[in-house]
Amino acid sequence: MLEIFARLATLVVHDLIGLEAGTGLGDAAHFFVEDTLKILFLLAVLIYLIALVRASLNVERVRAFLAGKAQILGYLLGSTFGAVTPFCSCSSVPLFIGFASARIPVGVTMAFLITSPMINEVAVVLLWGLLGWELTLIYIAVGFLVGMLGGAFLDAIRAERYLQPFLAQAYQQGSAAAAGGGEAQRLTLRQRHDFARKEVGEIFGRVWKWVLIGVALGAALHGFVPDGWIEENLGAGHWWQVPAAVLVGIPLYTNITGVVPVMESLILKGLPIGTTLAFCMSTVAASFPEFVLLKQVMLWRLLAILFALLLVAFTLSGWLLNLVEPWLTTGAGAGG
Amino acid sequence: MREIKVLGSGCAKCNNTAERIEAKASELGVEARVTKETSPEALMQYGVMSTPAVVVDGQLVHSGSMPEPGQIQEWLQ
Numbered sequence: 001m002l003e004i005f006a007r008l009a010t011l012v013v014h015d016l017i018g019l020e021a022g023t024g025l026g027d028a029a030h031f032f033v034e035d036t037l038k039i040l041f042l043l044a045v046l047i048y049l050i051a052l053v054r055a056s057l058n059v060e061r062v063r064a065f066l067a068g069k070a071q072i073l074g075y076l077l078g079s080t081f082g083a084v085t086p087f088c089s090c091s092s093v094p095l096f097i098g099f100a101s102a103r104i105p106v107g108v109t110m111a112f113l114i115t116s117p118m119i120n121e122v123a124v125v126l127l128w129g130l131l132g133w134e135l136t137l138i139y140i141a142v143g144f145l146v147g148m149l150g151g152a153f154l155d156a157i158r159a160e161r162y163l164q165p166f167l168a169q170a171y172q173q174g175s176a177a178a179a180g181g182g183e184a185q186r187l188t189l190r191q192r193h194d195f196a197r198k199e200v201g202e203i204f205g206r207v208w209k210w211v212l213i214g215v216a217l218g219a220a221l222h223g224f225v226p227d228g229w230i231e232e233n234l235g236a237g238h239w240w241q242v243p244a245a246v247l248v249g250i251p252l253y254t255n256i257t258g259v260v261p262v263m264e265s266l267i268l269k270g271l272p273i274g275t276t277l278a279f280c281m282s283t284v285a286a287s288f289p290e291f292v293l294l295k296q297v298m299l300w301r302l303l304a305i306l307f308a309l310l311l312v313a314f315t316l317s318g319w320l321l322n323l324v325e326p327w328l329t330t331g332a333g334a335g336g
Numbered sequence: 337m338r339e340i341k342v343l344g345s346g347c348a349k350c351n352n353t354a355e356r357i358e359a360k361a362s363e364l365g366v367e368a369r370v371t372k373e374t375s376p377e378a379l380m381q382y383g384v385m386s387t388p389a390v391v392v393d394g395q396l397v398h399s400g401s402m403p404e405p406g407q408i409q410e411w412l413q
Binding site: 058059060063091093094095097098101164166167170293296297 | 344345376377379380383384385386387400
């Protein structure tokens, strides 16, 4: 079904505008038109459908559900809710406060916060559409593991000691432990439709520029970086490349919707899968603006631990994936 | 005189919410003082988990989205 966008791009770029296939500019333009159309289409349809289903889920319900759960289950649930709840980094602070004051362990909250930007329905569908199911599953597995193990680690070192004092106190007292708000609302189809329409508008308004930037970057890589250059210079075999990619990626910020086309392009050009995933996940999962926000609820010490934790986690994942890459059936161009 | 606080960590939606309320108040000729609260302590005090949130005369009336004009009108009257 999605081939229609490739054909549409061929029609527009090669036939109408007259840029030739096989030239840098022609290939870049084709990539840009195809991916932009495909992504925007997928986004609109999917956000709408998923919002219909999700209309009655809100953070208060998630909190009521997470409160008092045993820890192992807590990390899994934290990551799962992180994956299914839409998330914008500007809501991480109120969410953190709300969870902490209900005595939800910091690790469970962090499992939620780490997984949330990395995995969501939009990411899954884009990855599937552009890169194939195998990479999609790997991506999801890594996202979950990093979130859950990261959360468990933070609890193991008793990270709640490094919250800002007002919040550490609230956590101790569990001031909102008995807070309500856990009831499901009964919604009519009409209300669900209204909610879904609003969601589409809102998410679209937030991510379209990331899509354009991401696709433009991907297109530029695709059209103008010579074939083989990346493989020769950044190919497997240099152990330091993965941590370097993560170090560069963490302070950079993009939305997952913007990063998938870049991933597609990098993999097509022969960058090892582990290095690509490690770089892209680190740009999505963490950023300077988010750290600045989290400073409101955490002491520097905890922020530094979190930074180090993500660096180590993504580096290990990248190395591991580069090691097993020869055994993967889909690699470059799986979905292209 | 209505005392209205918009809670939220400085996101665009929070600013828009405050502007909407101010606009509605002057349209209705209601005296209202709208202030923006960005501190995390304020969020905790009112138990707010999704922003923007609106507090009217010390009472939390809304959270999680930009309020509709109809809702704002109710709070102001």
